[in-house]
Amino acid sequence: MPCVREKIGGIMVEAFRINGGKELSGVLEVSGAKNAALPILIGTLIEKGTYIINNVPDLRDIKTLIKLIESLGVQSERLDKNSYKFVNNGITNLTASYDLVKKMRASFLVMGPMLAHEKKATVSLPGGCAIGARPVDLHLKGFEAMGVKIKIEHGYVEAEVEELTGSNVIFDFPSVGATENVIMAAVKAKGTTVLENAAREPEVDDLCKFLIAMGAKIEGVGTGRLVIEGVEKLVPCEYTVMPDRIEAGTYIVASLMFDSKIQVKGVERVHIESFMMKLEEMGAVFEIKDDLLKVTSKFEDLKPAKVTTMPHPGFATDLQSQMMTLMSLIEGHSEIKETIFENRFMHVPELNRMGANIHIDGHVSLIDGVDKFSSAEVMASDLRAGASLVLAALKADGQSIVNRIYHVDRGYERLEEKLKKIGADIERIKAEA
Numbered sequence: 072m073p074c075v076r077e078k079i080g081g082i083m084v085e086a087f088r089i090n091g092g093k094e095l096s097g098v099l100e101v102s103g104a105k106n107a108a109l110p111i112l113i114g115t116l117i118e119k120g121t122y123i124i125n126n127v128p129d130l131r132d133i134k135t136l137i138k139l140i141e142s143l144g145v146q147s148e149r150l151d152k153n154s155y156k157f158v159n160n161g162i163t164n165l166t167a168s169y170d171l172v173k174k175m176r177a178s179f180l181v182m183g184p185m186l187a188h189e190k191k192a193t194v195s196l197p198g199g200c201a202i203g204a205r206p207v208d209l210h211l212k213g214f215e216a217m218g219v220k221i222k223i224e225h226g227y228v229e230a231e232v233e234e235l236t237g238s239n240v241i242f243d244f245p246s247v248g249a250t251e252n253v254i255m256a257a258v259k260a261k262g263t264t265v266l267e268n269a270a271r272e273p274e275v276d277d278l279c280k281f282l283i284a285m286g287a288k289i290e291g292v293g294t295g296r297l298v299i300e301g302v303e304k305l306v307p308c309e310y311t312v313m314p315d316r317i318e319a320g321t322y323i324v325a326s327l328m329f330d331s332k333i334q335v336k337g338v339e340r341v342h343i344e345s346f347m348m349k350l351e352e353m354g355a356v357f358e359i360k361d362d363l364l365k366v367t368s369k370f371e372d373l374k375p376a377k378v379t380t381m382p383h384p385g386f387a388t389d390l391q392s393q394m395m396t397l398m399s400l401i402e403g404h405s406e407i408k409e410t411i412f413e414n415r416f417m418h419v420p421e422l423n424r425m426g427a428n429i430h431i432d433g434h435v436s437l438i439d440g441v442d443k444f445s446s447a448e449v450m451a452s453d454l455r456a457g458a459s460l461v462l463a464a465l466k467a468d469g470q471s472i473v474n475r476i477y478h479v480d481r482g483y484e485r486l487e488e489k490l491k492k493i494g495a496d497i498e499r500i501k502a503e504a
């Protein structure tokens with residue numbers, strides 16, 4: 072099932088029609104980070120009061136999430152394109168319904184704040200998606216350690232606690248979502264919670280910074296050991312979401328593919344260090360002034376490489392498919408091993424339909440460079456798969472159609488407008504699903 076599940080068989084959905092092979096040059100600007108904005112918006116459930124959140128990307132996932140928090144009682148007002156006011160006058164509904172949760176897995180993160188605020192929450196199990204089964208066992212183990220009683224019935228997790236109590240949690244795996252969910256419960260628990268083997272992704276840090284701005288006591292931000300001393304009350308605040316490092320990485324790949332004529336604005340190198348180091352190992356040279364990145368090497372300088380996706384600070388799985396598009400055009404043999412999600416190579420057959428030469432061997436993709444992509448009609452199976460196909464289509468000679476771009480709309484703000492500005496011939500059209 073795709074991450075955003077809807078009835079699509081036989082009906083019209085949107086696609087990108089891309090006439091590739093055009094010269095692209097100019098600046099691509101990075102928006103606010105989807106994966107930071109989602110937990111931060113959910114964080115407005117933790118405490119009554121008024122919040123202002125800036126640099127919220129204008130995305131399908133954000134719209135879905137706002138519907139969800141509104142269904143629980145938070146009121147929202149859009150102040151401008153990327154800023155919102157949220158007013159929490161108390162949670163009025165303790166059930167996050169399947170209808171809303173199924174559209175986006177991050178919805179499950181409402182459980183932590185609802186437990187912190189109301190000591191009770193019923194949240195639909197999100198289910199799997201195209202890239203993997205994605206269970207929530209680590210979230211639930213964390214809550215149970217804090218005294219929460221969990222019951223799973225009819226596809227819903229019913230959670231209740233008399234008093235959230237600080238505890239020691241050692242995650243079996245540094246899950247981003249489980250870390251964020253448990254942090255949001257722990258900030259208002261009685262006593263101290265120690266999270267070991269916590270996720271260190273920059274988006275987890277951004278959530279912590281938002282909570283600290285509200286008065287939460289969190290130590291160890293940016294490390295795998297978070298020490299959270301619960302407080303009785305937090306004070307809602309104004310906060311600006313970090314830039315999207317995955318969008319930045321996607322545009323850096325575009326810049327490399329288009330011989331350095333594209334610059335990328337909004338790059339925080341420290342957020343994507345292992346991605347940048349891998350590109351440098353491959354022969355790329357970058358110049359970054361403030362947050363503007365310029366590639367100073369040529370495409371023909373690039374050599375093949377081996378990449379393994381890992382939890383942060385390792386190579387991000389969310390940049391794996393875009394890296395594969397790039398490697399597909401580099402002479403020689405490259406390899407990508409995916410260790411985070413069991414099924415994140417759905418873009419491989421589609422890239423092959425565009426002329427790439429990629430074979431899958433278990434969790435490893437074996438990539439032999441080809442001279443060029445050939446235009447084709449292809450289908451996005453998830454958000455980043457969609458991005459990798461758009462990159463390939465921009466480079467291919469002739470007209471490509473990338474179908475099911477509702478996946479891309481989940482995580483890239485007005486992608487076609489940004490690409491048109493730098494010279495791309497890209498159009499949003501209706502196509503049969």
Ligand SMILES: CC(=O)N[C@H]1[C@@H](OP(=O)(O)OP(=O)(O)OC[C@H]2O[C@@H](n3ccc(=O)[nH]c3=O)[C@H](O)[C@@H]2O)O[C@H](CO)[C@@H](O)[C@@H]1O
Nearest residue numbers: 106177205206207208209210246247248249388389411412
């Ligand atoms: C909205 C958001 O921030 N999404 C990101 C988040 O997803 P998400 O928070 O879902 O990713 P996790 O880090 O939790 O998942 C990583 C792996 O752990 C497994 N797992 C996770 C939780 C659990 O309870 N049990 C379990 O087995 C998952 O199935 C997966 O194989 O981090 C991923 C890994 O960097 C990114 O690809 C996603 O873009």
Ligand SMILES: C=C(OP(=O)(O)O)C(=O)O
Nearest residue numbers: 074176177389454455482
């Ligand atoms: C996998 C992703 O998102 P989600 O966890 O929301 O499915 C992603 O952003 O690449």
